[in-house]
Amino acid sequence: MSYFDNNATTPLHPSAREALLNASTENWANPSSPYRISAKVRASMQKCRESIASGLQTDPDQLIFTSGSTEANNSVFSHLSQNGDKSSRILLSPFEHPSVSEAAHYWFSGRVDFLNAQPDGTINTGELEAYLNKGPLPLLVSIMAASNESGVIQPWREAARLCQKFGVPYHCDSTQLPGKERLDDLSLCTYSVYSAHKFGGPKGIGWLVGEGASSLLVGGEQEKGRRGGTENYPAIKSAHRAWESMVQAPLDISGLSRLRDDFEDQMEQQIPGIRIIGKNSPRLWNTSLMIMPEFENLQWVGKLDKLGFQVSTGSACSSTRTGGSPIAQALALSLPETQRLIRISSFQDHTHSEWKGLRDAFAKAHLSLQKESLGSSVISL
Ligand code: PMP
Numbered sequence: 304m305s306y307f308d309n310n311a312t313t314p315l316h317p318s319a320r321e322a323l324l325n326a327s328t329e330n331w332a333n334p335s336s337p338y339r340i341s342a343k344v345r346a347s348m349q350k351c352r353e354s355i356a357s358g359l360q361t362d363p364d365q366l367i368f369t370s371g372s373t374e375a376n377n378s379v380f381s382h383l384s385q386n387g388d389k390s391s392r393i394l395l396s397p398f399e400h401p402s403v404s405e406a407a408h409y410w411f412s413g414r415v416d417f418l419n420a421q422p423d424g425t426i427n428t429g430e431l432e433a434y435l436n437k438g439p440l441p442l443l444v445s446i447m448a449a450s451n452e453s454g455v456i457q458p459w460r461e462a463a464r465l466c467q468k469f470g471v472p473y474h475c476d477s478t479q480l481p482g483k484e485r486l487d488d489l490s491l492c493t494y495s496v497y498s499a500h501k502f503g504g505p506k507g508i509g510w511l512v513g514e515g516a517s518s519l520l521v522g523g524e525q526e527k528g529r530r531g532g533t534e535n536y537p538a539i540k541s542a543h544r545a546w547e548s549m550v551q552a553p554l555d556i557s558g559l560s561r562l563r564d565d566f567e568d569q570m571e572q573q574i575p576g577i578r579i580i581g582k583n584s585p586r587l588w589n590t591s592l593m594i595m596p597e598f599e600n601l602q603w604v605g606k607l608d609k610l611g612f613q614v615s616t617g618s619a620c621s622s623t624r625t626g627g628s629p630i631a632q633a634l635a636l637s638l639p640e641t642q643r644l645i646r647i648s649s650f651q652d653h654t655h656s657e658w659k660g661l662r663d664a665f666a667k668a669h670l671s672l673q674k675e676s677l678g679s680s681v682i683s684l
Contacts, residue, residue, distance in 0.1 A: 454590025
């Protein structure tokens with residue numbers, strides 16, 4: 304099996320698995336209870352918080368553990384809608400994950416503005432600056448760091464600095480950065496969000512960095528009253544271990560990019576007419592979002608799966624929806640183009656031979672689909 308859908312989720316790193324098992328076996332006590340075994344869990348949880356916060360150059364008091372990025376994103380919007388001016392608008396990039404765009408519409412119904420999508424998959428910070436200059440100032444600007452679909456990296460540092468200059472809070476969905484890109488400067492953002500399963504940690508755990516975001520869940524005083532519910536200490540410990548193993552370790556970004564770039568060059572020769580979204584934009588080194596010249600993506604995915612390669616039709620969240628992916632909508636792709644989208648996403652340990660295997664599998668799948676379509680056109684005549 305060769306798994307190329309790491310933007311959807313990553314396998315649990317061995318060190319994270321070990322931490323999860325150990326913590327579940329030995330440190331299962333409720334961190335809020337008044338005896339010593341709980342104090343030990345509480346202290347260890349605080350150490351994890353401090354270590355992660357220090358890597359992000361932020362104050363540990365600003366980091367609350369959540370079930371992941373969906374919850375963290377939602378809590379930013381719910382907090383601002385409850386505590387901000389009731390007539391202010393918010394400004395979003397057109398490429399946001401549904402946990403941002405749908406949360407924005409839910410909490411700020413009728414008060415959401417969007418930046419324009421550029422054909423290369425980015426937003427233009429000139430347009431952001433013009434919006435801020437024109438006023439009135441929005442309650443929040445939200446621009447993701449990197450697209451889970453195309454891997455295109457937005458000019459989020461520039462956006463964060465512009466927002467600072469205008470005194471506007473800036474929310475950055477940074478879910479896809481850890482384990483792939485440098486994280487320095489995320490402290491420029493008012494809010495940033497994390498999901499551990501995107502970098503070798505367990506599912507259902509992540510965190511929000513930022514001040515004042517209120518809990519979506521009432522009825523618990525955990526996380527200083529900002530997030531109710533007994534903390535999932537084993538998952539936190541495991542996420543922290545994944546953070547140490549996969550995020551804090553040095554990465555050869557140019558070597559990893561070369562593997563993906565060679566794959567794309569060879570695919571373009573092998574299957575003429577392929578279009579790669581954001582090919583010339585700054586992109587995560589692990590991601591290729593391709594519009595295939597023929598055959599629907601589910602046909603490709605099925606063939607590749609049988610050959611032992613898992614790829615995606617787009618983001619995992621959009622593959623079950625008929626409305627199309629956020630990027631397809633933002634770039635105004637036609638329905639047939641959207642139905643031919645395939646996303647490849649590798650991770651740190653993918654080798655040259657795995658990439659070559661994937662390319663060969665595409666060649667086989669192509670041949671097989673062509674043969675089948677020939678067969679079906681003969682029958683339909
Ligand atoms: N934002 C982005 C950019 C994502 O890729 C994802 C996961 N697909 C999320 C938010 C939501 O993460 P989770 O499902 O772990 O809450």
